[in-house]
Structures are given as structure tokens and as C-alpha cells.
Amino acid sequence: MLLPFIIAGLVTGSLYALSGVGMLVLFRTTGVLNFGYGALGALSAMLAWQLVELRMQPVLAYLVGIVVATALSLLFGFLAGPFLATVTTLTKATATLGLALVLLGVMLFAWNDKARTLRLATDTIGLGVAGTRITATQVICLVLAVVVVIGTSLYLRISSTGTAMRALASDRELSSMLGIRVRRVELLAWTVSGALAGLSGLLLASQTRLEPAFLTFLVIPVLAAVVVGRFRSLPGTLVGGLVIGVIQAVASAFPATSPFANATPFLVATVIILYLQRRKVVTIEVAR
Numbered sequence: 001m002l003l004p005f006i007i008a009g010l011v012t013g014s015l016y017a018l019s020g021v022g023m024l025v026l027f028r029t030t031g032v033l034n035f036g037y038g039a040l041g042a043l044s045a046m047l048a049w050q051l052v053e054l055r056m057q058p059v060l061a062y063l064v065g066i067v068v069a070t071a072l073s074l075l076f077g078f079l080a081g082p083f084l085a086t087v088t089t090l091t092k093a094t095a096t097l098g099l100a101l102v103l104l105g106v107m108l109f110a111w112n113d114k115a116r117t118l119r120l121a122t123d124t125i126g127l128g129v130a131g132t133r134i135t136a137t138q139v140i141c142l143v144l145a146v147v148v149v150i151g152t153s154l155y156l157r158i159s160s161t162g163t164a165m166r167a168l169a170s171d172r173e174l175s176s177m178l179g180i181r182v183r184r185v186e187l188l189a190w191t192v193s194g195a196l197a198g199l200s201g202l203l204l205a206s207q208t209r210l211e212p213a214f215l216t217f218l219v220i221p222v223l224a225a226v227v228v229g230r231f232r233s234l235p236g237t238l239v240g241g242l243v244i245g246v247i248q249a250v251a252s253a254f255p256a257t258s259p260f261a262n263a264t265p266f267l268v269a270t271v272i273i274l275y276l277q278r279r280k281v282v283t284i285e286v287a288r
Helices: 003-030 037-053 058-084 089-111 136-158 160-170 172-177 182-207 212-216 219-228 234-251 258-287
Strands: 126-129 132-135
Touching (some): 003 058, 003 136, 003 182, 003 219, 003 234, 037 058, 037 089, 037 182, 037 212, 037 219, 058 089, 058 182, 132 136, 136 160, 136 182, 160 182, 182 212, 219 234, 219 258, 234 258
Antiparallel strands (some): 126 132
């Protein structure tokens, strides 16, 4: 029966999309493709787990994890932002890869590579649908992804700060000349991105497994979802995350395709890139 795999895929895919929103907001504002995104989420989840183990109230532990991820993202943006604004996109991405490796090294030193389990209170609440149990956490993941995508899209379109972010993505120097406080807007993007990284890291850890390297490299399917959204569309990123999650989960249900399930993000991203490239060539030919 494929229904449990489809539900699991939708939940995981929604979290890829939720992470993709944070990555896309930062990219559209600063031009930085943050490969350290997964590591921030992993650190948030590991800290929350450790604090719960130390008998801290769970909700407070989760908040601490999210706040730490947010603060680290903001700190990195504050320290590296002026430099990243003057270099190429490839150099920006490489710098964030360094952030990912540093955070991963710290986590492996502190907690090693042993897989752990993070259980949320909402995991114990659920209902049965067609013989499949759906937990409150899974519903929250799906609803949260949709709400964040819609809310962020409206915010970028309607609010003055959202307009400033879109202007910054188009031309940083011109935006500065027009009176936009560039550094403030950039730091806001780093803050929002870090908060979403921390939140999605917690939720992903509860739905997959709590292990630093595994969560760190979940940035790959998140990036693939952003590719589906063509690095600018939030709804496209949501669709991309859901498609990747479902295909990956369904592929893992069959012995013949299970070994290749982890290749799903690469395959989906490759198909989209080839499609867009072919479409571009056709458009050029028609224009001629």
C-alpha cells in the first residue's frame, strides 16, 4: 500500500519547501545561495534534543534551538555580508559551504555521528485515514509550508520591506541610491532565513532522523526544490519540494528503486534544468 509512503513524502516535501522559502528569500535579497542552511537546521535540532535530555521544558528547548540558528545566521550575515556583496555568486556559495563544514565539525565533535530520535509532543496526537495514521506534526508540517509560502509571497509583494528586498535583488547599488537601507534589509533576510532553517531542522529531525551529517546534507533536496522554483518562485518551490518528497518516498517503497531514492533531488533538478534550457533555445529560435 503506497498511501503511507505518499503521506510521508508530502510531509518531508513540505519541509523541503519550507526550508526552500528561507533559502530563496536570502538568495533573492542578497544573491547568496546558502549551503550552510542544512547545518543551521541540524544545529537547532541537536541543541533542542540535548536540552530536552537535560530536562529543559521541551517547548523552551525548541525555541532555544531556533533562536541559536537565527542568531548564527544573522552573525554570519553581519560579518560576511559586506564581503559577499562584492564577489561572484560562486564565491558566495563557497563561503557558505565553509560555514556548513565548520558547523558540521562542531556538531560531530560535540555529539558524534550517532543517530538519535527527536520526538515532538504533537507526534503522539493523530488519527487514522484509510488504515494509515496521520500525526498532528505531519499536519502542522503541511499546513505550515503552505501558510509560509502564501504569507511570504504576499509580504514580498505588498509590504515596503518586501518591495525593498525585491529591489535589492535587482540592483543593490541602485537600491542604495534610492534610499533603501541595504544592510538592514540584508540582515533581515539573514534573520528570516536562519529562523526558518532552525524551525525546519527541528521538524525534519522529528520526521526523518536526528544525525548531524544527515540533516546538514538535506540542503541538497532543498536546493533542488529551489531549482524547480527557478530561483524566484515561492509557489514553484513548494511544488518542487512536494514532488521531490513524494517521488523519493514512493521510490523507497520498492526494492528495485529503493537504492536510487536519494538520487531523486538530482534527477528532478536535472530534468527541470534541461527543460528550461530547451525552452530557452526554442524561444530564441522562434524569435529569429
